[in-house]
Amino acid sequence: MMRITVWFHAICPLTDWEALGVTGWNWSIIQDAVKASEAWSPPSDYAMKHHADNNAEEHGRNGYVKTTAYSYYFDLALPFFKTLNEMGVATNMSESSGDLIGIWTYTASIDPVTGSRSYSTNAYYDHVADRPNIVVLTGAHVTRVLLDDNMNGPKRAQGVEYSVGGQVYSAGALREVIISAGALQTPQVLELSGIGNPDIMRRLNIPVKVDLPGVGENLQDHFTVRMGAELRGIHETVDDLSLDTFAEEKLKQYKQSKSGMLSSTLSTLVFLPAQAFIGPDVMKTMLDSLDKALRDTTMQNSPWRQVYEVQRSWLEKNGVAQLEMILFPSYQHASCTTENARHYTLSVFLQHAWCRGHVHAVSPSALDPPEIDLGTLRSPGDIGKYHYMIMLVEAIKYAFKVMQTGPLGEETAKIIEPLPTWSDSELREYVRTNVISAFHPIGTASMLPRSQNGVVDNNLKVYGTSNLRVADASIFPIHLGTHPQATLYGLAHRAVDIIKQKASL
Numbered sequence: 227m228m229r230i231t232v233w234f235h236a237i238c239p240l241t242d243w244e245a246l247g248v249t250g251w252n253w254s255i256i257q258d259a260v261k262a263s264e265a266w267s268p269p270s271d272y273a274m275k276h277h278a279d280n281n282a283e284e285h286g287r288n289g290y291v292k293t294t295a296y297s298y299y300f301d302l303a304l305p306f307f308k309t310l311n312e313m314g315v316a317t318n319m320s321e322s323s324g325d326l327i328g329i330w331t332y333t334a335s336i337d338p339v340t341g342s343r344s345y346s347t348n349a350y351y352d353h354v355a356d357r358p359n360i361v362v363l364t365g366a367h368v369t370r371v372l373l374d375d376n377m378n379g380p381k382r383a384q385g386v387e388y389s390v391g392g393q394v395y396s397a398g399a400l401r402e403v404i405i406s407a408g409a410l411q412t413p414q415v416l417e418l419s420g421i422g423n424p425d426i427m428r429r430l431n432i433p434v435k436v437d438l439p440g441v442g443e444n445l446q447d448h449f450t451v452r453m454g455a456e457l458r459g460i461h462e463t464v465d466d467l468s469l470d471t472f473a474e475e476k477l478k479q480y481k482q483s484k485s486g487m488l489s490s491t492l493s494t495l496v497f498l499p500a501q502a503f504i505g506p507d508v509m510k511t512m513l514d515s516l517d518k519a520l521r522d523t524t525m526q527n528s529p530w531r532q533v534y535e536v537q538r539s540w541l542e543k544n545g546v547a548q549l550e551m552i553l554f555p556s557y558q559h560a561s562c563t564t565e566n567a568r569h570y571t572l573s574v575f576l577q578h579a580w581c582r583g584h585v586h587a588v589s590p591s592a593l594d595p596p597e598i599d600l601g602t603l604r605s606p607g608d609i610g611k612y613h614y615m616i617m618l619v620e621a622i623k624y625a626f627k628v629m630q631t632g633p634l635g636e637e638t639a640k641i642i643e644p645l646p647t648w649s650d651s652e653l654r655e656y657v658r659t660n661v662i663s664a665f666h667p668i669g670t671a672s673m674l675p676r677s678q679n680g681v682v683d684n685n686l687k688v689y690g691t692s693n694l695r696v697a698d699a700s701i702f703p704i705h706l707g708t709h710p711q712a713t714l715y716g717l718a719h720r721a722v723d724i725i726k727q728k729a730s731l
C-alpha cells in the first residue's frame with residue numbers, strides 16, 4: 227500500500243516564529259518556497275466529490291514534487307465528513323491556504339501519471355544525477371565534521387569524515403558543509419564534531435570546539451493514541467488485504483492501472499483548536515495551572531521560556547489546531563475481536579504537546595545509535611506531564627462522540643478500545659500505555675537566538691562556525707502543527723536561496 231504522503235503546511239505557527247527572534251522565515255516566504263517545490267495537478271471530479279482541494283492559486287505548478295488528490299477513497303470517508311459536519315465542524319476545501327481548521331481531504335505527494343510516490347530522489351536527484359559536480363555516496367555514514375582549531379573566531383568546516391564498509395575516509399569542502407541527517411541524527415553528528423553541550427562531549431572524550439548547550443535538546447513530536455471500532459454493514463477496508471485473493475486482486479489492479487486501494491491511503495483529516503474539544507471548565511483549570519507553572523522561577527529562567535509562551539498563546543487562538551484526528555479504515559492497534567469483521571481506527575494526535583525530549587550521542591562512535599528520549603510524559607517543571615494528559619484524555623472523549631454520531635455512528639457496530647464507559651483514570655492509564663510517536667520529530671538544532679539555546683542562526687548557520695549549516699527538521703524551533711514534509715521541501719528551497727545569495731557576494 228502507498229506510504230502516507232500527506233502534503234500541507236500551517237500558517238499560524240510559522241507567523242509566530244518572529245516572536246521567537248527568528249527573522250526572514252514568515253508565512254509568505256515559506257509559502258513561496260513550498261510552492262517553488264511543488265508541481266500540483268488538479269483533482270479529478272471523483273476526488274472533488276470527496277472534497278479534495280482545488281485551490282490552484284495556493285499550489286505551486288512548476289516545481290519538482292508532484293502532488294495531487296488520490297484516485298481512490300475508502301467508503302468511510304464521506305460518512306466521516308457528514309458526522310463531523312453534524313458536530314459543527316466545517317468542511318475545509320482550501321487547506322493549502324495554510325488554514326487547517328475543519329475536516330478536509332488532503333493533497334498527496336503522488337505523481338498522477340505514474341500513481342506512485344513523488345519524493346526527493348525521483349523529484350530532484352534523478353534530474354541532475356548525470357551532472358559531473360554531483361556525487362551521491364550511498365551506504366556512507368558521516369562520522370563527524372572536520373573543524374579547524376581557530377581560537378580567534380568562528381570554526382571553519384574543512385570537510386567531513388565518513389565510514390563505508392568499515393573504512394574511514396574524508397571529503398574536503400571548499401565552501402560549505404550542510405548537515406541534513408534529520409532531527410534524530412543531526413545532533414549526534416554535531417556532538418561527535420565537538421559542537422554541543424560541553425558536559426556531554428567531555429563524558430565521551432570528544433574535544434569541545436563550540437559550546438552550544440541546545441544541541442540535541444528541545445525534541446518535540448506529535449503524540450498519538452489510537453481508538454478501534456468494529457463496523458456494521460458491508461465495507462471495503464484495509465482489513466480485507468489479509469485475504470490472499472483480495473490482496474492479489476488489488477495488487478494486480480495497482481500494477482496494471484496504478485489505481486484502486488493500493489494507490490491510496492487514509493485521505494481525510496480533521497484539525498481542531500483547543501476550544502472545539504476541551505470544555506470551558508476543563509480549559510480554565512488547565513490554563514490556570516499552566517500559567518502558574520509558566521510563572522515558576524525555573525521556567526522564568528529557562529532559555530526556552532519564549533517558546534513555551536508562544537505555545538501557551540496558541541491555546542486560546544481559534545486558528546491554531548491543537549488536535550488532529552485521522553480515520554484509518556482498518557483495525558490498527560490490537561488483534562481483531564471478531565474474525566472477518568471490518569474495522570476502523572480513529573487516531574487522535576496532539577499538535578503542540580507540552581513535553582520535550584532529547585537526543586544525544588552515547589559513544590564517540592557515529593555507528594552507535596544516539597539515545598532518543600521523546601520525553602513523552604515530561605518537560606521542565608512537569609508542564610508536559612499534566613497538560614499533555616488532560617489534552618489527550620479530552621481528545622479521546624471528543625473522538626467517542628465522533629464514533630457515536632451521525633452516519634459514522636450508524637456504521638459503528640461497537641467501540642472496541644478504549645471504551646466510552648471508562649473513567650478518566652482508566653483513560654489516563656490507556657494513554658500512558660498506548661501513546662506513541664507520530665514520527666514527526668523536530669527541534670533538536672533549533673533556529674533561535676544563541677541566548678535561547680539556539681543552534682543555528684536565521685541563515686541556518688551553526689553558531690560559532692563560519693561555513694557549517696543544518697537544513698532538516700531539527701531546525702524548527704516549535705512544532706509546525708502539520709505533517710512536516712511540505713514545509714521541509716520549502717526549507718530546502720529557502721536554504722538554496724540563502725546559500726546562493728552568499729556565494730554570489
Ligand SMILES: Cc1cc2nc3c(=O)[nH]c(=O)nc-3n(C[C@H](O)[C@H](O)[C@H](O)COP(=O)(O)OP(=O)(O)OC[C@H]3O[C@@H](n4cnc5c(N)ncnc54)[C@H](O)[C@@H]3O)c2cc1C
Pocket residue numbers: 229230231232233366367368369406407408409411412415592665666667697698699700708709710711712714
Ligand atoms: C512511516 C513514516 C511516514 C511518514 N509520513 C509522512 C507524511 O505522509 N507526510 C509528512 O509530511 N511527513 C511524513 N513523515 C515525516 C517525514 O518523513 C519527516 O518529517 C521527514 O522525512 C524529515 O526530513 P529530514 O530531512 O529532517 O530527515 P530525514 O528524512 O530523516 O533524512 C535524514 C537522512 O539522513 C540520513 N543520515 C542520518 N545520519 C546520517 C549520517 N551520520 N551519515 C549519513 N547519512 C545520515 C538518514 O539515513 C536519512 O536518509 C513520515 C515519517 C515516517 C517515519
